Amino acid sequence: MTYNGLKVKYDAFAAEAARADDIAREEAEAVEQRRRSERLENLEFAKIILRYGLKDDAEWSDVLKELRGRDKRLDLAIAMEETRGDWTEGFYRVPPESSSIHHITDEDVKDAPPWADRWRMLVEVPGDDGKIIFAAHAAHYERQYLDPLIRADWICTWKCSLRQWPELESHKLQALRYALKLPADPERASPPHRAAPDSYVCGLVLLELLEYQTVETLLRWSSEPAVFPKFDFGKFDGKPLSAADDGFLTWMLDKDFSEDWKWNVRRELERRVAAKRDVRIKKWVDGVRSAATVKDLENWWFGEAEAFAAERIIPGTDEYDLLIREAASRKAVLQAAPGPIFESSGAPA
Template sequence: MTDDPARPLCVRVIDLETAGNGAGDVCEIGWQDVVQDAGGLWSVSETSRGARFVNPGRPISPDTMAVHHILDEWVADAPFWKDVAPSVLRPDTPVVALAAHRAAFEQRYCTPRLSGGANWICTWKCALRLWPELLRFSNQMLRYQRRPEGLVHERGLPAHRALPDAYVTAHHLRDMLNTVPLSQLIEWSRQPGLLPRVPAGPDRGRPWSALSDAALATLARDRDIDVRFSAETEVVRRGGQPLAAPARSNQQTLI
C-alpha cells in the first residue's frame, strides 16, 4: 500500500486459470487495474491490464482444456508460477489491494509470500451484500444481470480465460468501489459470504427472515460456513446469540 497522497489508488483484479489443484499448477494469470482519480471516482484502467502464460509443470488434462482451452504447447516455454507471480502481484506501481471473484481460489496460489501480504477483495462476497436482489452471483451472471456501464462485450470474451474474466470482474469492482468505501469491501471479504437466500434443502430460495426459529437453528449448525454465517446473522438480528464466532469462508457455496 502506498502512503503517497499524490499517487492515485489502484486495486488490481486477478484471475487465474490452472492445470490442477497443486500450489504451482497455474497456467495463466490475467490482471486488470481499477484506479481512483483525484476526485475520488473509480474507473477501469484503459492501459493497465495484461495476461501471461505460466508453465504448470505438468500436462493439462483434456477435461481442463475443455474449460479454458489453453493448450500444453502454449505454456511449454513459459516461466513457472514462482517466477511470474511476484511481478504481477507486487507491481512497481503499488496497489492498495488485490481482488478476484471468489477470491479464495486465487488466494490458494497467490500466497502472502508471493503477494507481499496484500489485502484482498472478494467481489462475490461483496456482490452478495450490495445486490442481494439478484438471482445468481457468478462473475458471468453478474455481467448479464447488471450489464455494467462501459463493459466492451468482446473484450470480456472468451469466458474462462484470465484477462477477459479479470476485465469483467473489474467492472463489478468499479461499481462496488463507487458505492461503498474500499475498507468496507476488504472487511466484508474477510468474513464468510452473507447469502441472501437459503441455497439448498427444503427452504431453498427463501430469505432467512422467512425461516422458523427451528429451521434457522438447524442451518446455523450447517457444515457450509457461508450457510452457518448467514443463518447466525439472522439469529442475531432476531435478538439471539451466535453459536460460535464465524471463521473465514472457503467460498464453496454455489449461488
C-alpha cells in the same frame, strides 16, 4: 421408367428442395440475428458514451481509459489483465476437469513460464506506493496461492456484490456483467473462465462498486463472511433465510456446509433469539408502566426476578438498566399521585 421409379426421383427432388429451403431460411435467420446483435451492441455502447460523457467518436479503448483513471490505487480493469495470465506448473499440468471449464489444454501452456517465476509480475506494478491491494471474484481461491508469497490486502468482488446488490438473482461474475450493464468490450470479456477475460470483467465490477462504496468499506466487507440474502439450494431455494424453520437451520450447522453458510445460519438463529427477547422486553416494560401502585410495582418486579435471570437480564446489561430506569420513572409517578393509577393497558402482566 416405371411409375415407382419416377416417384422415387420426385420424392428425392422434393426432399432436396425442402433442405435447400431450410438452409436458406436458417441463413436468413442468422443474418437477422447478427443485425439484431449489432444494433443492441451499438445501443449499449451509445448508453456508455452518454454515461461517461465521452466524445461521439469514442472507442472501447477510450471507455477503458476513462474507467482506469477513476482510481489510481485500484487500476484493475487493465492492470490485472496485463499482469495476470494463464499460469501453469509446466507442461502436462492441466487436468481434464479444469480444461472442461476454461478449455485451456496442455498445448496452450506448453511455452508458459512456471508459476514460481510468473507470480512476481503481480508485485511489479508501478505507482502502487508500496501498498498492494488485489481484487478477485471469490478471492479465497486466489488467496490460497498468493497469501504464502505476498503480503497484500484483498477485495473480494463476490462478497462485496452480495452486500451492494442483494436483490440480484445471481452474483456470478458474468451474471453481474449483464445485470449491471457494465461497459465490457465483448472481445476482451470472452471467453469466460479464462484469466484475462475474467480479470477484465472483475475490474469492471470493482470500478462499479467504487461508484457506491469506499475502498475501506470494500476491504472490510471482504474480510468478513459472505452475507447470503437467500438460499440457492434445497426446498428453500430462492427464499430468504428467514423462511427456513429452526430445525432446518440447526441441521445445516451439523452438515458439511461452508463456513460462510454456517455463519449466516448462526446469524439468522441469533436474530430470531434477539427478536423473541425484544418481545419479552417490551412485555416487561409494559408491565412496569401498567403498575397501579408502588406495591403493585414491587410485587411485579420480584415476581419476574427469576424470568429476568433466565434471560440473562442481570445488573450491568443494557436491558436490566432499561427496566430499572422504567421502574424508577413509574415509581416516581405513582408516589406523586394521590391514589392508584390505572392505565388502559390493564394490570401488570
